[in-house]
Amino acid sequence: MTELKVPAVAESITEVTLSRYLVKEGDYVELDQPVCELETDKASQEIPSPIAGTVKFVAKEGYDLKIGAVICNIDESAKKPAGTPKEEKPKETEKKTKPAKTEEPKAEKTTQPLQTTNDKPQTNYPSPAAKKILDEGNMATNEVKGTGVKGRITKEDALNAIKNKTTGGRTPFSRNERVEKMSRLRKTVSDRLVYSKNSTAMLTTFNEVDMTGINKIREKHLEAFRKKYDINLGFMSFFAKACCLALEKFPAVNAYIDSGNVVFHDYCDISIAVSTPKGLVVPVIKNAESLSLSEIEKKVKELAIKGRDGILSMEEMTGGTFTISNGGVFGSLMSTPIINPPQSAILGMHKVQDRPVVIDGKIEIRPMMYVALSYDHRIIDGKESVSFLVAVKEFLEHPEKMLLGADPIELLLEL
Numbered sequence: 001m002t003e004l005k006v007p008a009v010a011e012s013i014t015e016v017t018l019s020r021y022l023v024k025e026g027d028y029v030e031l032d033q034p035v036c037e038l039e040t041d042k043a044s045q046e047i048p049s050p051i052a053g054t055v056k057f058v059a060k061e062g063y064d065l066k067i068g069a070v071i072c073n074i075d076e077s078a079k080k081p082a083g084t085p086k087e088e089k090p091k092e093t094e095k096k097t098k099p100a101k102t103e104e105p106k107a108e109k110t111t112q113p114l115q116t117t118n119d120k121p122q123t124n125y126p127s128p129a130a131k132k133i134l135d136e137g138n139m140a141t142n143e144v145k146g147t148g149v150k151g152r153i154t155k156e157d158a159l160n161a162i163k164n165k166t167t168g169g170r171t172p173f174s175r176n177e178r179v180e181k182m183s184r185l186r187k188t189v190s191d192r193l194v195y196s197k198n199s200t201a202m203l204t205t206f207n208e209v210d211m212t213g214i215n216k217i218r219e220k221h222l223e224a225f226r227k228k229y230d231i232n233l234g235f236m237s238f239f240a241k242a243c244c245l246a247l248e249k250f251p252a253v254n255a256y257i258d259s260g261n262v263v264f265h266d267y268c269d270i271s272i273a274v275s276t277p278k279g280l281v282v283p284v285i286k287n288a289e290s291l292s293l294s295e296i297e298k299k300v301k302e303l304a305i306k307g308r309d310g311i312l313s314m315e316e317m318t319g320g321t322f323t324i325s326n327g328g329v330f331g332s333l334m335s336t337p338i339i340n341p342p343q344s345a346i347l348g349m350h351k352v353q354d355r356p357v358v359i360d361g362k363i364e365i366r367p368m369m370y371v372a373l374s375y376d377h378r379i380i381d382g383k384e385s386v387s388f389l390v391a392v393k394e395f396l397e398h399p400e401k402m403l404l405g406a407d408p409i410e411l412l413l414e415l
Contacts, residue, residue, distance in 0.1 A: 271320035
């Protein structure tokens with residue numbers, strides 16, 4: 001009997017949550033087959049089986065476990081159940097008759113799917129898209145009947161369930177309540193937000209950006225950019241590049257306080273706030289100042305997908321010297337973002353909206369975006385914070401300055 005224990009995830013993490021098992025009790029698992037999913041303070045992680053055998057649960061789903069605690073036992077002496085490939089019989093037929101050699105691969109192909117290492121519980125198991133919809137709608141999988149293969153919950157099943165819940169699921173004058181355990185990620189986010197509010201002298205300064213210049217570049221070069229780099233040219237790469245250039249001019253915005261000292265950074269690790277079904281995560285683009293627009297766009301897409309699927313690594317979640325949060329994707333017109341400690345500042349992007357503005361004494365309709373910079377007044381003075389945000393505004397409103405200031409040859413050829 002082999003014990004599957006909670007592995008050491010990171011130095012700062014001493015406890016995890018067993019979010020779910022990926023197999024049923026008594027199932028036969030292969031070597032390295034994912035057995036369960038653990039939720040840490042920052043991300044989720046699948047734990048593979050160290051040996052082949054049958055699984056016997058020890059810990060329960062939803063419970064908190066210390067590092068080194070036993071999750072389940074795996075009986076390596078158990079035999080494979082009927083339906084899995086048998087290695088001995090093909091070897092015997094191999095010795096007796098030569099034609100069996102040509103049939104052996106076919107037999108393996110037809111039976112192999114029965115023991116794939118990604119087997120999941122077949123009843124009410126949602127697809128990734130369906131799980132995202134159900135999590136956002138606060139619905140459990142046992143409340144939905146799957147119509148997919150082997151009872152799997154499809155995206156359409158999830159959408160219909162959410163629709164029925166919002167339109168006809170409530171009883172008039174009902175006063176029902178439900179209590180749900182706060183996820184480890186949500187608890188960590190809440191603790192960090194309270195810590196940020198209580199431990200920093202946070203202020204917010206606002207400005208607005210005329211997005212005409214960036215829109216023209218995107219309209220003119222979007223197709224060529226997509227064909228060359230197989231990625232869309234969005235706003236985030238422009239904002240990340242503008243922030244990197246502005247951080248070089250105002251290093252205090254890229255620094256933080258550590259035990260009475262100020263730690264300055266000669267690099268820009270940009271944290272990108274990503275909303276996921278389980279909560280807010282902030283993966284990091286390392287050395288963003290050295291990346292081109294296409295490299296930033298690819299990294300943003302990669303981190304966003306990993307965040308949505310809950311497979312971000314600890315390395316991708318740690319560090320960061322400055323954060324960018326885009327509430328505009330949800331329609332936010334104005335907000336005051338909260339600093340991501342130990343960082344000293346965060347930039348908030350918002351919705352682009354056509355508004356009348358005065359240009360050279362004339363009123364014109366321009367695509368405008370409000371931007372907000374929340375900063376720690378202990379380390380960043382008002383003059384620095386306002387000047388930093390004005391620099392970001394100037395780079396965004398005049399992209400040619402930004403491109404020439406970063407790497408004129410590479411970036412201009414790129415566009």
